[in-house]
Amino acid sequence: MNLFFSKNIDKDLNKIILDGQEHLHLIKVLRKSIDDNINVTDGFGFIYLCKITNIHKTYTDLTINEIINDNSHKPKLNLAVSILKKSNRFEFLLEKAVEIGVSEITPIISKHTEKKKLNFERLNKIMLSALKQSKSSILPKLNNTIEVKHYIDNTSSSYSNYVATCKNNQTKSINSILKPNLNVNILIGPEGDFSHDELIYAKNANFTPVSFSNKRLRSETAAIYFCTLFSYINKL
Amino acid sequence: MNLFFSKNIDKDLNKIILDGQEHLHLIKVLRKSIDDNINVTDGFGFIYLCKITNIHKTYTDLTINEIINDNSHKPKLNLAVSILKKSNRFEFLLEKAVEIGVSEITPIISKHTEKKKLNFERLNKIMLSALKQSKSSILPKLNNTIEVKHYIDNTSSSYSNYVATCKNNQTKSINSILKPNLNVNILIGPEGDFSHDELIYAKNANFTPVSFSNKRLRSETAAIYFCTLFSYINKL
Numbered sequence: 204m205n206l207f208f209s210k211n212i213d214k215d216l217n218k219i220i221l222d223g224q225e226h227l228h229l230i231k232v233l234r235k236s237i238d239d240n241i242n243v244t245d246g247f248g249f250i251y252l253c254k255i256t257n258i259h260k261t262y263t264d265l266t267i268n269e270i271i272n273d274n275s276h277k278p279k280l281n282l283a284v285s286i287l288k289k290s291n292r293f294e295f296l297l298e299k300a301v302e303i304g305v306s307e308i309t310p311i312i313s314k315h316t317e318k319k320k321l322n323f324e325r326l327n328k329i330m331l332s333a334l335k336q337s338k339s340s341i342l343p344k345l346n347n348t349i350e351v352k353h354y355i356d357n358t359s360s361s362y363s364n365y366v367a368t369c370k371n372n373q374t375k376s377i378n379s380i381l382k383p384n385l386n387v388n389i390l391i392g393p394e395g396d397f398s399h400d401e402l403i404y405a406k407n408a409n410f411t412p413v414s415f416s417n418k419r420l421r422s423e424t425a426a427i428y429f430c431t432l433f434s435y436i437n438k439l
Numbered sequence: 440m441n442l443f444f445s446k447n448i449d450k451d452l453n454k455i456i457l458d459g460q461e462h463l464h465l466i467k468v469l470r471k472s473i474d475d476n477i478n479v480t481d482g483f484g485f486i487y488l489c490k491i492t493n494i495h496k497t498y499t500d501l502t503i504n505e506i507i508n509d510n511s512h513k514p515k516l517n518l519a520v521s522i523l524k525k526s527n528r529f530e531f532l533l534e535k536a537v538e539i540g541v542s543e544i545t546p547i548i549s550k551h552t553e554k555k556k557l558n559f560e561r562l563n564k565i566m567l568s569a570l571k572q573s574k575s576s577i578l579p580k581l582n583n584t585i586e587v588k589h590y591i592d593n594t595s596s597s598y599s600n601y602v603a604t605c606k607n608n609q610t611k612s613i614n615s616i617l618k619p620n621l622n623v624n625i626l627i628g629p630e631g632d633f634s635h636d637e638l639i640y641a642k643n644a645n646f647t648p649v650s651f652s653n654k655r656l657r658s659e660t661a662a663i664y665f666c667t668l669f670s671y672i673n674k675l
Contacts, residue, residue, distance in 0.1 A: 295531055302660050303652070337654040378674055416539070416670055418573040424538050431667040434652055438614055 205233065206338050207243045208331060212251065214267070219243055219253055222262040229255075229263055241265070246334065246342030248274020273340040279306040279386040280433045281362070282343075283354050284426050285316045285393035293321070294329055296423035301333035301343055303430040304439050309346040311354050315395030321348060351390065351401055355408045358388050364410040366390040367425050368397055374414040377429070383436045391426050441469065442574050443479045444567060448487065450503070455479055455489055458498040465491075465499055477501070482570065482578030484510020509576040515542040515622040516669045517598070518579075519590050520662050521552045521629035529557070530565055532659035537569035537579055539666040540675050545582040547590050551631030557584060587626065587637055591644045594624050600646040602626040603661050604633055610650040613665070619672045627662050 207229065211220035221229060221243070229235050235255060243251045243265065250271045257264035282305045287293045293310075300308060310321055326345060334342050349357075358364055363385045368374060390397070390405060397405070402412060415428050433439075443465065447456035457465060457479070465471050471491060479487045479501065486507045493500035518541045523529045529546075536544060546557055562581060570578050585593075594600055599621045604610060626633070626641060633641070638648060651664050669675075 291527075299660055299663070302654060302656055303664065304654065337656065339654050376674075378671065416675060418538060418540065418575050420538055420573060424535055427535070427663055428539065428667050428670075431664050432671055435614065435668055435671070438612075439652060 204240075204242055206250070206335050206340075207241055208246060208335060208342070209243050210245070212243075212245050214270070217267040219251060219265040219267060220262050221265060226261065226263050230258055240268075244334070244340040244342075246340070248272060248277075248341045250340045277439060278384050278433075278437050279362075280430065281305070281307040281309065281388045282391070282426060282430065283309040283311050283351075283388065284391040285313050285351075285422060286310050286318050286321060286348065287422055288317050288394060290318075290322070292421070292423045294326065296426050297326055297345075298329050298333045299427045300430050301330050301339065302337040303427070303434050304339060304341065305343045305430055305433075306341070307344045307346060309354060310348040311351045311390070312348060313351040313392055313401055314398040316393045319348075351397070352404055354390070355405055355410065358408070359386075360409070362386045362388045364388045364390075364405075364408070365413045366397065366402065366405040366410040367415065367429070368392065368402060368412050369414070369419050370396060370399075370402065371414070374412040377413050377415050377432060380411065380413060381432055381436050383438075387433060389429050391422055391429070393422060440476075440478055442486070442571050442576075443477060444482060444571060444578070445479050446481070448479070448481050450506070453503040455487060455501040455503060456498050457501060462497065462499050466494060476504075480570070480576040480578075482576070484508060484513075484577050486576045513675060514620050514669075514673050515598075516666065517541070517543040517545065517624045518627070518662060518666065519545040519547050519587075519624065520627040521549050521587075521658060522546050522554050522557060522584065523658055524553050524630060526554075526558070528657070528659045530562065532662050533562055533581075534565050534569045535663045536666050537566050537575065538573040539663070539670050540575060540577065541579045541666055541669075542577070543580045543582060545590060546584040547587045547626070548584060549587040549628055549637055550634040552629045555584075587633070588640055590626070591641055591646065594644070595622075596645070598622045598624045600624045600641075600644070601649045602633065602638065602641040602646040603651065603665070604628065604638060604648050605650070605655050606632060606635075606638065606648075607650070610648040613649050613651050613668060616647065616649060617668055617672050619674075623669060625665050627658055627665070629658060
């Protein structure tokens with residue numbers, strides 16, 4: 204069954220409104236009618252099993268029959284990754300991160316980041332499409348772009364903090380450090396890696412430098428590699 | 440240090456010839472000169488530490504100083520994946536598979552495969568570029584396209600054989616079956632998954648149906664997900 208997305212959810216009244224593209228897809232493409240059952244997510248880990256109660260020109264009314272919480276006590280992964288030179292590589296990373304599953308994605312700017320701007324409207328569309336395609340109920344939060352040192356300053360000390368780097372100064376292999384049931388922040392740098400200064404800054408803030416394999420992975424590959432291991436280790 | 444690729448390697452005479460783009464990159468872009476040291480791979484797991492002995496207009500002569508075998512007794516991963524509707528998704532998959540590391544990649548055609556042709560010249564260029572970028576010494580063998588049942592007929596019984604599917608008929612989670620130090624064949628289907636008939640055919644040939652996570656991953660995501668876990672489990 205297809206999964207729909209809505210922000211207009213009233214749990215008290217047991218009502219959901221589907222509008223915009225979601226409404227059009229439901230009525231014009233899938234040609235659903237009154238009394239048909241559909242599933243809706245709020246992107247926060249809840250799935251609502253609903254029945255169509257009314258169809259208007261620009262929106263559809265749904266009644267909630269059952270609520271499933273798909274996000275209870277799962278460990279959190281916050282991915283902080285440099286904006287990349289080519290937007291298609293960053294977009295691909297974002298799509299894969301949503302499919303495989305992360306909690307938050309923060310685009311960062313570091314010394315060697317060449318491109319500084321992102322099209323957030325386009326990125327949000329890609330994420331929503333990946334959410335629905337993968338039938339996931341958790342839409343990661345896409346944060347505003349932030350300078351890497353500010354990101355480090357604002358991380359929680361209750362998380363396990365890692366910084367990925369190809370510079371072989373005392374990095375630990377991911378095989379030796381990744382453990383289940385821990386909330387994680389991972390920093391991934393741009394094409395030219397983090398600067399020496401940024402790595403020192405991160406280490407002083409209790410970020411452990413890690414390497415992912417014996418190879419030199421591209422930034423987007425490193426991000427997808429880490430999301431995969433986090434999902435595997437935590438059986439998500 | 441940059442890694443170069445050559446097929447013109449004479450181990451008996453300790454000589455390597457770099458030509459084409461590799462020669463131009465070495466001399467025109469990196470401006471290397473006689474007596475400079477460079478590393479070369481044959482794509483079969485060997486890295487040759489060399490010295491430049493002569494520079495001609497269209498090629499460079501190298502002398503081998505040392506040979507490192509980077510491929511001894513590593514388990515093999517053969518990835519058989521359906522051609523995808525959008526070529527950029529298949530190309531991305533191929534690039535990531537080379538970076539993370541696989542032994543062979545076979546494009547397959549199954550009942551639901553919509554596109555039947557690939558530009559092998561372009562794919563080989565992408566793979567070579569990914570090999571050099573990731574400083575890997577193993578260039579996966581890109582096989583000719585084959586029909587999925589023919590692929591299954593020709594697989595070795597000494598390998599662990601898996602077929603990825605979203606159809607929840609007795610699939611096992613990858614978490615429960617992946618073990619280190621085993622040679623593996625993994626089949627990944629097209630956007631519409633394998634047909635019921637193909638899944639039965641694979642099961643009868645001792646392919647275990649597997650699912651990768653609780654989500655519905657796109658074909659290229661499933662392929663990258665599996666390559667990552669194989670690399671992690673085997674500490675490659």
